[in-house]
Amino acid sequence: MKKIYLDHVATNPVHPEVLDAMMPYFKEHFGNPLSIYEHGMKAREAIENARSSTASLINAKPKEIIFTASGAEANNFAIKGIAYANQNRGKHIIISKIEHHSVLNTARFLEKSGFAVTYLPIDKDGVVNPADVEKAITKETILISIIHASPEIGTIEPVAEIGRIAKQKGVIFHTDAVASVGNVPVDVQSLNIDLMSFAAHQFYGPKGAGALYVKEGVRIVPLVYGGIQEGGRRAGTENVPAIAGMGKAAELAKRDLQKRIDYVKPLRDKLINNALKIDKVMLTGHPGNRLPNHASFVAEYIEGEAMLLLLSAKGIFAASGSACSSKALKASPVLISIGVPTHVAQGSVVFTLGEGTTEDDINYFNETFPQIISRLREISPYAKGWEGTEDSSCTAQK
Amino acid sequence: MYSPKVMDHFTNPRNVGEMPDADGIGTEGNPVCGDVMKIFIKVNDNKVVDAKFQTFGCGAAIAVSSMVTEMVKGMTLEEAMKITKGSLAEALDGLPPQKMHCSNLGADALHKAIEDYRNKQGK
Numbered sequence: 001m002k003k004i005y006l007d008h009v010a011t012n013p014v015h016p017e018v019l020d021a022m023m024p025y026f027k028e029h030f031g032n033p034l035s036i037y038e039h040g041m042k043a044r045e046a047i048e049n050a051r052s053s054t055a056s057l058i059n060a061k062p063k064e065i066i067f068t069a070s071g072a073e074a075n076n077f078a079i080k081g082i083a084y085a086n087q088n089r090g091k092h093i094i095i096s097k098i099e100h101h102s103v104l105n106t107a108r109f110l111e112k113s114g115f116a117v118t119y120l121p122i123d124k125d126g127v128v129n130p131a132d133v134e135k136a137i138t139k140e141t142i143l144i145s146i147i148h149a150s151p152e153i154g155t156i157e158p159v160a161e162i163g164r165i166a167k168q169k170g171v172i173f174h175t176d177a178v179a180s181v182g183n184v185p186v187d188v189q190s191l192n193i194d195l196m197s198f199a200a201h202q203f204y205g206p207k208g209a210g211a212l213y214v215k216e217g218v219r220i221v222p223l224v225y226g227g228i229q230e231g232g233r234r235a236g237t238e239n240v241p242a243i244a245g246m247g248k249a250a251e252l253a254k255r256d257l258q259k260r261i262d263y264v265k266p267l268r269d270k271l272i273n274n275a276l277k278i279d280k281v282m283l284t285g286h287p288g289n290r291l292p293n294h295a296s297f298v299a300e301y302i303e304g305e306a307m308l309l310l311l312s313a314k315g316i317f318a319a320s321g322s323a324c325s326s327k328a329l330k331a332s333p334v335l336i337s338i339g340v341p342t343h344v345a346q347g348s349v350v351f352t353l354g355e356g357t358t359e360d361d362i363n364y365f366n367e368t369f370p371q372i373i374s375r376l377r378e379i380s381p382y383a384k385g386w387e388g389t390e391d392s393s394c395t396a397q398k
Numbered sequence: 399m400y401s402p403k404v405m406d407h408f409t410n411p412r413n414v415g416e417m418p419d420a421d422g423i424g425t426e427g428n429p430v431c432g433d434v435m436k437i438f439i440k441v442n443d444n445k446v447v448d449a450k451f452q453t454f455g456c457g458a459a460i461a462v463s464s465m466v467t468e469m470v471k472g473m474t475l476e477e478a479m480k481i482t483k484g485s486l487a488e489a490l491d492g493l494p495p496q497k498m499h500c501s502n503l504g505a506d507a508l509h510k511a512i513e514d515y516r517n518k519q520g521k
């Protein structure tokens with residue numbers, strides 16, 4: 001049976017060249033980078049090379065890169081680290097309703113420890129209005145954190161404009177760019193970014209390697225205290241193979257980025273155009289200004305997990321933001337925030353393409369997807385519409 | 399995540415569709431929560447002689463609906479009232495814990511269909 005992986009936003013396979021670059025650091029160059037003999041020197045060298053190529057991918061200086069174990073850690077580090085470093089200046093943080101859980105839940109944690117958080121709304125396409133950011137800034141505001149691109153609905157936010165406003169008002173600006181770095185060009189200078197989180201597995205690097213860009217001169221309190229690793233800002237013996245892999249993946253992403261976009265975007269467009277021919281299937285997120293590999297929909301009258309299971313039985317692997325497909329059994333808050341009614345959000349399905357996706361894959365998908373929707377609608381009591389349905393809250397015991 | 403039996407009933411659901419001449423109809427659930435089951439029954443001589451379903455929901459919800467309509471056929475109404483979430487889950491070789499409450503609505507929808515039949519008989 002065919003196996004078509006359309007969940008590249010969840011993670012990616014490690015590029016063969018990346019794996020080759022990692023292997024020596026499991027074996028002959030296994031040393032601790034702090035050791036002064038040759039094992040340590042080799043490992044140290046690998047980390048500094050990786051820092052250079054990682055910095056180069058986003059137009060930063062090597063010393064502005066702090067390696068972490070994930071994008072989530074980088075988000076936690078940025079938000080807590082800036083909040084604690086600046087709490088004497090003020091205790092107000094601005095985020096939005098389209099943030100990843102690792103930003104949202106960190107902000108909620110800070111709220112419990114005495115910080116005030118503003119959660120900016122998003123429009124029907126998932127866009128944060130820069131004017132709303134400007135209005136929300138007070139004398140107490142120390143940090144603005146707005147995602148660069150949404151993994152759920154693909155929308156790319158007006159980060160450069162928000163960064164410009166932050167700079168003008170003297171507020172530190174962080175962006176979670178986990179879904180975008182490696183998929184679209186990201187330049188921290190032209191986007192006016194002070195801090196930025198990203199992760200290697202989003203661009204064919206290994207899991208367990210992420211980074212936080214911290215602009216030179218921005219003071220941050222560590223999340224992990226201990227030794228002098230990462231300039232004393234993130235203690236712990238470095239994950240040398242993963243960092244080496246991240247460096248290689250960054251180098252490849254920089255070299256191939258435009259080629260990757262030019263390859264994947266027409267395939268993604270073909271998928272979207274075909275899916276939108278199906279009755280009562282709607283695109284979620286911005287129609288034009290979205291990640292080039294990202295297609296997300298809601299299909300009415302059916303449920304996302306059921307779609308994913310039937311798709312996977314046909315060899316197609318994808319994601320959903322429906323309540324049943326989430327561990328928390330709650331529909332995606334992002335879908336609710338863009339105004340999708342809760343019962344319609346149950347029909348969420350997300351397809352993300354990658355380097356390995358072929359034209360044949362998309363043709364097969366385009367044949368299969370409408371069949372699966374029809375099949376589930378044949379079973380659904382709502383096949384003729386949502387009669388008798390109110391958008392009440394869910395009171396079922398969970 | 400799901401047992402082979404759940405996957406079988408989900409991918410090849412039995413007794414799908416509306417029953418225009420149903421003697422009893424029961425609906426349970428809420429689309430806002432993600433699962434709604436509608437069960438139709440045909441009753442003859444105090445026995446369920448036919449059952450059909452329509453379901454909006456996840457794999458577990460569809461499998462449970464298929465299973466309950468299979469199980470109930472041939473049962474007396476009293477026997478049918480004894481079908482529970484537990485007996486349905488057992489017949490499907492188990493359900494993941496998080497699916498037990500919100501997706502396992504088959505027994506409740508069936509009991510509502512029987513209640514509906516009895517109410518109609520009473521009139």
